Amino acid sequence: MRIVLKREYNDYIKVFDRPIKWCWVALLLILLFFIPFFGGTYFLSLMTMAGFYTIIGLSLILLTGLAGQISLGHAAFYAVGAYSSCIFVSKLGLPFLLAMILSGGVACMVGLVVGIPSLRLKDLYLAIATMAMAFIIEDVITKWESLTGGTFGLSVPPASIGGFVFDTEPKYYYLVMVIVVITMMLAKNIQRSGYGRALAALRESEIASQAMGINVTYYKISIFGLSAFYAGIAGSLYAHYAGFITPENFTFLLSINFLILIIVGGLGSVVGAVLGGLYMSLIPEGVKIITQMLPGFLEGIIGLDLIFYALILLAFISYQPEGFHGLWLKMKFYWDHFPLYKKGTFRKERKFYRKKIK
Amino acid sequence: MVVQLLEQIGAGIGLGSVYALVALGFVLIYKATEVVNFATGALMMLGPFLFYSLVVFFHFPIWLGIAVSIVCMAMLGAGIDRFILRGLLGEPMLSIVLATLAVGIIIDCVAGIIWGFEPVAAPELIPNQAVRLVGITLSSAHTLTIVVLTLLIIMLFIFFRHTKIGIAMQATAQNQFSAYMMGINVGGVFSLSWAISAVICCIAGIVLIPISSLHVHMTHIGLMAFPAAILGGLSSIPGAVVGGLIIGLTENLASYYFPLIKDSLPFIVLILVLMIKPEGIFGIHERKKV
Numbered sequence: 001m002r003i004v005l006k007r008e009y010n011d012y013i014k015v016f017d018r019p020i021k022w023c024w025v026a027l028l029l030i031l032l033f034f035i036p037f038f039g040g041t042y043f044l045s046l047m048t049m050a051g052f053y054t055i056i057g058l059s060l061i062l063l064t065g066l067a068g069q070i071s072l073g074h075a076a077f078y079a080v081g082a083y084s085s086c087i088f089v090s091k092l093g094l095p096f097l098l099a100m101i102l103s104g105g106v107a108c109m110v111g112l113v114v115g116i117p118s119l120r121l122k123d124l125y126l127a128i129a130t131m132a133m134a135f136i137i138e139d140v141i142t143k144w145e146s147l148t149g150g151t152f153g154l155s156v157p158p159a160s161i162g163g164f165v166f167d168t169e170p171k172y173y174y175l176v177m178v179i180v181v182i183t184m185m186l187a188k189n190i191q192r193s194g195y196g197r198a199l200a201a202l203r204e205s206e207i208a209s210q211a212m213g214i215n216v217t218y219y220k221i222s223i224f225g226l227s228a229f230y231a232g233i234a235g236s237l238y239a240h241y242a243g244f245i246t247p248e249n250f251t252f253l254l255s256i257n258f259l260i261l262i263i264v265g266g267l268g269s270v271v272g273a274v275l276g277g278l279y280m281s282l283i284p285e286g287v288k289i290i291t292q293m294l295p296g297f298l299e300g301i302i303g304l305d306l307i308f309y310a311l312i313l314l315a316f317i318s319y320q321p322e323g324f325h326g327l328w329l330k331m332k333f334y335w336d337h338f339p340l341y342k343k344g345t346f347r348k349e350r351k352f353y354r355k356k357i358k
Numbered sequence: 359m360v361v362q363l364l365e366q367i368g369a370g371i372g373l374g375s376v377y378a379l380v381a382l383g384f385v386l387i388y389k390a391t392e393v394v395n396f397a398t399g400a401l402m403m404l405g406p407f408l409f410y411s412l413v414v415f416f417h418f419p420i421w422l423g424i425a426v427s428i429v430c431m432a433m434l435g436a437g438i439d440r441f442i443l444r445g446l447l448g449e450p451m452l453s454i455v456l457a458t459l460a461v462g463i464i465i466d467c468v469a470g471i472i473w474g475f476e477p478v479a480a481p482e483l484i485p486n487q488a489v490r491l492v493g494i495t496l497s498s499a500h501t502l503t504i505v506v507l508t509l510l511i512i513m514l515f516i517f518f519r520h521t522k523i524g525i526a527m528q529a530t531a532q533n534q535f536s537a538y539m540m541g542i543n544v545g546g547v548f549s550l551s552w553a554i555s556a557v558i559c560c561i562a563g564i565v566l567i568p569i570s571s572l573h574v575h576m577t578h579i580g581l582m583a584f585p586a587a588i589l590g591g592l593s594s595i596p597g598a599v600v601g602g603l604i605i606g607l608t609e610n611l612a613s614y615y616f617p618l619i620k621d622s623l624p625f626i627v628l629i630l631v632l633m634i635k636p637e638g639i640f641g642i643h644e645r646k647k648v
Contacts, residue, residue, distance in 0.1 A: 064452065070451070070452055070455075072455075116633075117629060117632060117633065120632075120633070120636035121632060121636050122636075123451050124394050124451065124455075124588070124592060125588055125592070125632060125636060125637070125638075127394075127451075127455065128584050128585060128588045128628070129588075129628070129629055129632055131584070132585060132625035132626075132628050132629055133625075133629065135621070135622060135625050136622040136625050136626060136629075139619075139621045139622040140622070143618065252581075256456070256459055259452065259455075259456055260456060263452065263453065263456055267452075301471055302470065302471075302475070303466075303467035303468075303470045303471055304467070304471070306463055306466075306467045307463070307464055307467045307468065309463070310460035310461070310463040310464045310467075311460075311464070313456060313457075313460045314442065314457060314460045314461070317446065317449070317453045317456060317457045317460075318442075318445055318446065318457075321449060321450075321453055
């Protein structure tokens, strides 16, 4: 059994509890670096998609997992990031890197505005309010034809930094991975810093954290802004990768997909975002394999893949609500306590449903 | 000018009645089980498709078609509760939202595979003609929705006030634990409220056929029920009706007077109302103990 003793405050805010984890990170980075040498172009494109999804996952893990706010409208921030980056580069002629950060900033502004309802709204009310905001933003993008091209869409120039154009698959892969690593480091640091712990307190009980001197207004609005910033960066990267964007790329279904991502990955930690991102980009392949095994008359039916996604999601929610990350923790726990593992360790407590008292 | 406005208001109330019905279905489930049912729109779409198949392919008379599809939907609703959501009691809200969304996606796709994603020609429910009421003209379809909404509200009122099961449902909504102690079959109440909700959605979908054409994307119309339910206050049945009417009215008036923002105006109204009254118009401000 490995128990890490925590003796002082600094032990609690360490990046990793055991130093060996740094080696794992280094190994992972080396693996990421060498993937383009042995993976095919198609596999690389999947990994790049996983990178976008990971950034979105981080954004939602900060918002939902850490601060406990629910957003059903993250596709809107993603869309704002994508469109504003495209407009900055092609209409204002800004360099890509600046445009990407600025588009994150624009998305952040929108996020701050959306954050204002979160001050008074909770749970479902907030979810529906963010959904309403997303519909409004989608409508604005569709109607503002002079700027966004309306339903015809916009074509996006490829990304370039200082004359170096990221036009091939491996080049773009490296660009995305660098940004993924930077955003992950940021998210991890946010989680363990005072700011992150204030957010966690807010998630557990708003009133109690207020009593402890946490400025609820500031934290709630700022986490919306930060989360939207992440989503905007991901959107900008996606736009320059896809080369062409229309409002149909950013529908309500996409917002739901993002939520599925964090549920399947696991809400609690940064690793969950990575696992969820990998899941989201690899699952269409898995479903393709399953569909090929089915009898022939089911082939080529539209909507079959969506049914599979939904079934997988239902299975996760019912049997493994903590996602892949939770599964990993359980496996680790099992081996740590190997002969002593008891069957009911992770059994859910039976709860009565209504928790509020009127 | 005034007549035109009144006619638009009438049509808006007609459309709003459908939203109100779907929102009613949504609120009933929320009140009883605290499950946020994002599959409401899909249930609303499935009912009329069953009705369509029964009438067109199996040559049922219209009244029998409606009755059989209502029974099927009630069973489906209870089944969803029993086999999918009962196991999720006490999970965080996000999980439940996603579970119901998944159910909705499955229903959508299965319906799309069976009936195709194109609009189909539905049987005529009522002859299409204008109804004249105190100087203004309404289409028969809108009149039908208003009449059906009124009838259903009266029936629900009687059901909740004067039947034993209705009172048991109210008790469960108040406090599940006490209701359980008093010998109420809480699980049965859950299934029953799902069944009633599915039936209401089915009726809403059927009366919607003359207004909108019958196609799988009707689910998106059901999506408007969430703003309606939230607007009125989630745990209030009169709130759902009022919210639905407001959303329908704004949508209809906006498409007539401000066509540019017709799609987003209901949502803008929703956000404005929530800014002023975060728990909705009829919602109760819930205090939380720390």
